[in-house]
Amino acid sequence: MTTFAQTTFTDRLTERSLTLDTRLCLGLDPRLDAYPNRDAWRSHTLDVLDACAPYAACVKPQLAFYEALGLYGLGVLEEVCAAARALGLPIILDAKRGDIGSTAVAYADAWLSGPHAGDALTVNPFLGFETLAPFVDRARQQGGAVFVLVKTSNPGQADVQGGGVSERLAAEVARLGREEGEGLSSPILSSVGAVVGATHPQELSAWRSAMPQAVLLLPGLGAQGARAADLAGAFLPGGVGAVVSASRGIQYAAGLDVAAARAAAQGFRDELNGAL
Amino acid sequence: MTTFAQTTFTDRLTERSLTLDTRLCLGLDPRLDAYPNRDAWRSHTLDVLDACAPYAACVKPQLAFYEALGLYGLGVLEEVCAAARALGLPIILDAKRGDIGSTAVAYADAWLSGPHAGDALTVNPFLGFETLAPFVDRARQQGGAVFVLVKTSNPGQADVQGGGVSERLAAEVARLGREEGEGLSSPILSSVGAVVGATHPQELSAWRSAMPQAVLLLPGLGAQGARAADLAGAFLPGGVGAVVSASRGIQYAAGLDVAAARAAAQGFRDELNGAL
Numbered sequence: 001m002t003t004f005a006q007t008t009f010t011d012r013l014t015e016r017s018l019t020l021d022t023r024l025c026l027g028l029d030p031r032l033d034a035y036p037n038r039d040a041w042r043s044h045t046l047d048v049l050d051a052c053a054p055y056a057a058c059v060k061p062q063l064a065f066y067e068a069l070g071l072y073g074l075g076v077l078e079e080v081c082a083a084a085r086a087l088g089l090p091i092i093l094d095a096k097r098g099d100i101g102s103t104a105v106a107y108a109d110a111w112l113s114g115p116h117a118g119d120a121l122t123v124n125p126f127l128g129f130e131t132l133a134p135f136v137d138r139a140r141q142q143g144g145a146v147f148v149l150v151k152t153s154n155p156g157q158a159d160v161q162g163g164g165v166s167e168r169l170a171a172e173v174a175r176l177g178r179e180e181g182e183g184l185s186s187p188i189l190s191s192v193g194a195v196v197g198a199t200h201p202q203e204l205s206a207w208r209s210a211m212p213q214a215v216l217l218l219p220g221l222g223a224q225g226a227r228a229a230d231l232a233g234a235f236l237p238g239g240v241g242a243v244v245s246a247s248r249g250i251q252y253a254a255g256l257d258v259a260a261a262r263a264a265a266q267g268f269r270d271e272l273n274g275a276l
Numbered sequence: 277m278t279t280f281a282q283t284t285f286t287d288r289l290t291e292r293s294l295t296l297d298t299r300l301c302l303g304l305d306p307r308l309d310a311y312p313n314r315d316a317w318r319s320h321t322l323d324v325l326d327a328c329a330p331y332a333a334c335v336k337p338q339l340a341f342y343e344a345l346g347l348y349g350l351g352v353l354e355e356v357c358a359a360a361r362a363l364g365l366p367i368i369l370d371a372k373r374g375d376i377g378s379t380a381v382a383y384a385d386a387w388l389s390g391p392h393a394g395d396a397l398t399v400n401p402f403l404g405f406e407t408l409a410p411f412v413d414r415a416r417q418q419g420g421a422v423f424v425l426v427k428t429s430n431p432g433q434a435d436v437q438g439g440g441v442s443e444r445l446a447a448e449v450a451r452l453g454r455e456e457g458e459g460l461s462s463p464i465l466s467s468v469g470a471v472v473g474a475t476h477p478q479e480l481s482a483w484r485s486a487m488p489q490a491v492l493l494l495p496g497l498g499a500q501g502a503r504a505a506d507l508a509g510a511f512l513p514g515g516v517g518a519v520v521s522a523s524r525g526i527q528y529a530a531g532l533d534v535a536a537a538r539a540a541a542q543g544f545r546d547e548l549n550g551a552l
Binding site: 029031032062064065067068070071074075078096097098099100101102103104106107109110111114116124125126127128129130131149152153154155156157158159160161163164165168169172 | 377402434
């Protein structure tokens with residue numbers, strides 16, 4: 001029997017989203033080539049987090065950019081997570097991990113438990129539904145969450161995600177959500193969310209309906225061309241159940257100007273609220 | 277125009293495979309729960325590498341097991357790579373990374389370039405063909421390689437890889453291979469390899485034909501039930517063009533006995549040679 005934690009990522013995300021009136025997920029994808037040196041890379045990233053936190057429902061570091069700096073970068077990732085926790089921000093680690101059996105367990109150990117874990121993890125389902133289970137089990141036990149890639153924001157996604165693959169993945173996300181609602185008087189937002197690109201605005205209502213208990217994570221705002229005004233279909237009544245991430249469009253809104261990053265975060269927050 | 281490196285991972289793999297007469301890829305997937313403490317985890321993994329190297333064409337650390345120990349684990353991964361290099365073993369980092377645009381570039385920075393990089397990287401193609409390009413470009417420039425997941429070894433792979441997805445991926449791997457052969461008098465093994473599960477033995481000849489220039493990486497020997505005798509179809513004439521990985525069946529052949537691990541590696545090498 002699965003044990004479910006009492007206070008969950010989803011509860012905390014929803015509470016922060018409503019309290020601060022924001023649906024923005026702050027992406028932190030720091031590119032080393034934007035800085036004179038790695039100390040500047042580190043300190044600017046922490047400064048942007050601090051400045052933008054009041055406008056963000058959660059934070060999403062993209063692991064690739066930290067891995068690119070080796071052990072130094074992964075040490076900074078731990079600092080970013082500690083700072084986010086101190087600011088009350090739920091943390092989605094954008095790692096897109098996926099593997100079989102004991103390897104998936106090891107990834108869950110790495111990123112959903114232990115000292116350098118986040119609260120939630122993006123998961124790549126290419127190896128099949130069975131490979132989601134170790135991540136989902138761990139998230140449920142820890143009060144964390146997973147975000148399964150269902151339909152990504154890039155033009156080439158259809159090479160693999162077309163032909164009904166995204167629809168089958170959505171059905172599996174919905175099934176996992178129903179497992180958590182069993183025996184409850186009303187459905188809850190589950191620990192199994194989904195990544196759906198904000199670049200597919202005309203489909204968002206359909207994905208929302210297909211996965212009624214899933215928190216939707218929508219990347220693609222700003223740099224990838226999605227517009228906040230087109231995203232209303234992703235939300236449940238009350239403006240909950242989805243967050244929209246922006247990364248470069250905030251951190252590098254005007255060079256390395258932290259005040260500009262803050263203003264960009266505030267602007268995205270307001271645009272998203274205006275779309276509801 | 278793409279620059280191609282002069283000495284490549286594929287050349288070195290082929291040379292070692294023929295010189296030592298082995299098609300074995302030594303998987304190093306150390307599970308913390310098999311050890312009393314992490315120092316034992318570290319030293320046993322390095323000892324197994326040292327003992328088994330004479331029987332291995334290459335080594336494949338599975339990153340999940342190192343990430344599970346945080347910064348300590350990633351430090352040990354660097355030690356494993358340094359030791360493998362000293363032993364002359366080409367290194368395939370089994371990371372199954374995949375993401376879009378600048379994020380894929382950052383993963384290539386992390387794992388195909390720089391101080392803690394391997395020679396080759398496994399890549400997850402779920403986000404589409406376009407997302408392979410940053411990895412392939414880097415591998416070509418560095419003389420490295422990528423191994424694209426085409427059809428994985430686990431039973432549930434068909435959830436996503438069925439419906440023609442694996443076949444389309446194989447066609448893309450073949451196309452990338454042809455790019456590297458252009459203008460040459462005879463086809464070469466390219467820097468774009470493919471992962472095909474050893475658990476699909478009846479299909480191996482077909483995958484071999486579909487991707488004539490790809491090195492095939494076959495996981496699933498031993499613990500996952502594949503038998504060496506069934507894998508002949510994966511090889512090109514001369515017993516080149518493929519390596520077969522075993523991990524748990526070597527490292528934990530008999531508890532933590534390094535001599536048993538060495539004997540298991542020798543045994544797998546001999547079984548594979550017997551199948552040719």
